[in-house]
Structures are given as structure tokens and as C-alpha cells.
Amino acid sequence: VKLANEHIGYAGALLTLANNPFGVVSYGPANQPHFFAPRGLPADDALGNTAHLLRMAISVARANRFTPKDEYRAFIHDQLNWILGNNPAGVSLVEGLGHTFLPAYHSHAVFAGIARGALPGAIANGFVPRGPGDGRPFIDLRAVDLPDARTNACAAENAALFIELMAHLKRTAFM
Numbered sequence: 001v002k003l004a005n006e007h008i009g010y011a012g013a014l015l016t017l018a019n020n021p022f023g024v025v026s027y028g029p030a031n032q033p034h035f036f037a038p039r040g041l042p043a044d045d046a047l048g049n050t051a052h053l054l055r056m057a058i059s060v061a062r063a064n065r066f067t068p069k070d071e072y073r074a075f076i077h078d079q080l081n082w083i084l085g086n087n088p089a090g091v092s093l094v095e096g097l098g099h100t101f102l103p104a105y106h107s108h109a110v111f112a113g114i115a116r117g118a119l120p121g122a123i124a125n126g127f128v129p130r131g132p133g134d135g136r137p138f139i140d141l142r143a144v145d146l147p148d149a150r151t152n153a154c155a156a157e158n159a160a161l162f163i164e165l166m167a168h169l170k171r172t173a174f175m
Contacts (some may be wrong), residue, residue, distance in 0.1 A: 004066035011063035014056050018039040022086065023078030024049075025056040036129045036137055048139070048151045050093055050128030053079040054161035061168035068172065076169070083126070088137050093124040094162070095154075096129055103143035110145050117145075123158035125151055 017033070018025040026033035039048030064072040078086075085092040085100060092098025095105070095118045102124055104110070107117030128150050130138040131157040140148035 002114065004063075007059070007063040008067055011060045011072060011075075015071055018075055018078060020104070022082055023075065024082050025053065025075075025079065027052070034135060035060075036127050036135060046128045046150060047155075048093075048124065048128055050083055050126035050158050051155065051161055052125060053082060053126070054165055055156065058161065058165050058168060060170070061165060064172055065168065069162045078167075082124070087127065087139075089127075089139050089141060089142075091139070093126050095124075098118040102139070102152055103141055104145070104152065106145045106146050106149040107162055116143070119154070121159070123162055125149075125153050125155060127151065128167035 006105070014025055016030045017028055019030065020033065020035075024035060026035045027038045036049050038139070043045040057076045060072050063069075064076070073122060083093045085098045087093075091100050091102055093102070095101055101114065101116075101118065105117035105124065107114075107119065107122070109119055110117035115120045124139075127139050130136040139151040
């Protein structure tokens with residue numbers, strides 16, 4: 001019961017951090033949302049927000065296993081929708097899953113002849129702040145051999161988190 005209460009309490013806090021038009025969880029606090037990197041981290045050091053969104057969706061999925069709620073399901077879907085294209089650039093961050101994809105990935109696969117460096121199922125790091133003091137979303141939409149690694153590289157962590165989230169969703173049978 002204690003574990004369930006901890007997950008449910010944390011999920012409730014995350015829901016307040018996602019009270020925005022996209023439903024995307026921010027790095028807290030709720031009265032000063034920061035969407036694309038932890039506050040205080042230099043913009044040049046920030047990686048995209050994909051892993052953060054997936055981690056938070058997993059946390060809420062755990063709470064949903066204890067106490068299924070429509071609010072939890074909506075939160076999880078909002079994080080996935082952002083990753084799959086409901087974002088300011090309108091691009092899916094999962095190659096092959098969606099309709100519009102990044103023009104290029106930061107991947108050495110491009111030098112092996114793989115167009116755009118696009119490996120099916122690769123999940124890009126996602127959005128970062130535009131620059132120091134500018135919290136607007138940025139993702140590299142240039143069609144170049146090696147676009148910005150902060151946004152267009154694909155990390156194994158992103159794939160592992162995505163798989164974990166899908167496993168939680170399958171367990172609760174609401175995919």
C-alpha cells in the first residue's frame with residue numbers, strides 16, 4: 001500500500017507539471033515551467049526532452065497500474081503524442097512510426113549509405129531550448145550529414161524507456 005501511495009502521489013505532482021496546451025510535463029516547479037532542459041543547465045549541455053517525457057510517462061503508468069484513472073491515461077498519451085509528432089515541428093521522433101520524420105539523424109550510418117542516417121525504430125533525443133535565456137523549443141531540421149547531436153542523435157536509453165513504457169501499457173491493456 002505504501003508503494004502504491006508513493007506512485008500515486010508522484011503521478012499527481014506530475015499531472016500539475018503538465019498543465020499546458022500540449023500536456024507535456026515540464027521540469028518543475030509548476031509556477032515556473034521549463035520544458036526543454038532542467039533549469040540551470042546551460043543550453044549547450046542540454047539533451048533533448050524525449051528521455052524525460054518517457055521517464056515521466058513510465059512513472060504515471062506505474063501509478064495507473066495501482067489505480068487506473070483517465071487523467072493518468074491522458075497524461076501518458078500526451079507524452080507519447082509529443083514524441084510521435086504533436087510538437088511544434090510536427091515531426092515524429094521515432095523513425096518509421098508516424099507520418100513526418102526528421103530530415104536527418106546524427107548517426108554515422110549516413111556514411112554507410114543509409115539515407116538520412118535513418119535507422120527504423122531509432123528514437124531521437126528531441127527538443128532542447130533554443131539558446132541561453134531562450135526557452136523556446138529547438139530541434140535541428142536541417143538535412144545535413146550530421147545535424148545537432150543534442151536533438152537528432154538516437155540514444156539506446158530512449159529505446160529502452162520506450163519499450164518499458166509499452167510494457168506498462170500492455171500490462172494495463174489500454175494501448
